[in-house]
Amino acid sequence: MSIELVYEDDWLVAVNKEPGLLVHRSWLDRHETRFAMQLTRDAVGCHVFPVHRLDRPTSGLLLFAKNAEVARTLTEAFGERRVNKTYLALVRGYLEGEGRLDYALSRELDDIADKFADTDKPAQDAITRWQGLDRVELPVAVSKQHATSRYSLVQLSPETGRKHQLRRHMAHLRHPIVGDTSHGDGRHNRFFREAYQCDRLMLHAARLSLSHPVTGESLTLSAPVDAHWHRLAEAFGWHRALASAMADGVE
Structure with a gap:
């Protein structure tokens, strides 16, 4: 088994994580190898x-440091929002133009990992910029309310890093990401499977733009999309x- 390297120097390495792959060992899934x-x-x-995380079902660019000092x-930099993150997503419905969603999110807790967490904490600020890239209308009645089904290719840029932020924000906009089994639409997920x-999950971490932690030079890294x-x-x-x-990304 191997992983696709997309960048490496003396201090950093970036890989293209496949969907379904955990970032690191976790007792939440003790059977994974x-x-x-x-x-x-x-x-x-x-x-x-x-130095940052990607949800298990999300594919794309994942950055690691080669020593503890660079990792810190x-x-x-991620915590202070000095890293620009760009994702691609396929969502239900037509999402055209561009916008910025400022919608606070309550903490999303895991039954096991967060068993003793404080459930009364206030919602955390969460901001996502989005831009529609393309759209399609299919002559298929996935839902009974509509004779056709519409989908959009969108670019998402989270300004904050809350748990499942992009998935929850797209669901809030009524444009859930295709393949999202937690916050999405099961009918459309089933249609894409069949x-x-x-x-x-059709969510891909496409690009990171940051200052190199050692040289200070501007660094833009990208990870290609998969066969799906x-x-x-x-x-x-x-x-x-x-x-x-x-x-090139879309400004």
Whole structure:
């Protein structure tokens, strides 16, 4: 088993995490044997330190540091919102134009990990910028209310890093991400599984832009999308929009 490296220097390594892969070992899933952290360590031949997180079902760019000091610097940069994060998502409905959602989120607790957590804490500020990239209308009645079904390719840029923020914010906008089994629409998830053999969360961490923690130079890292994305782009005519988003981003 291996992992795709997308960047490496003396201090950093970035990988393209596949959907379903845990970042590191967790007692919440004691039966799992593959982890991004261990696979990255094996690929580069040294210990690596995680500096941010990706949800298990989310694919894409995951950054590690090669020593503890660099890891602290990067963790601070993420915490102080000095790292620009760009995601791609496929959502239900037409989401056109662009906007900025400032919608606080209550803490989302795990039954086991957060068994003794304080459930009375106030909601945390959460901000997401979004931009519609392309759209499609299919002649399929996934829901009984509509004769056709609409979907959008969108770019998401979280300004904060709350748990499941993008998934919860898209659900709040009534444009849930396809494949989201926690906050999404089961009818549309089922349609994509059956019609396109797509059984994953369609959320991809495409890009990180930051100052290099050692050299100070501007650094932009990106991770290519997988076969599910390319298959859907082929079916929906989204080749140009997807290629443009991956190549240059959308300002």
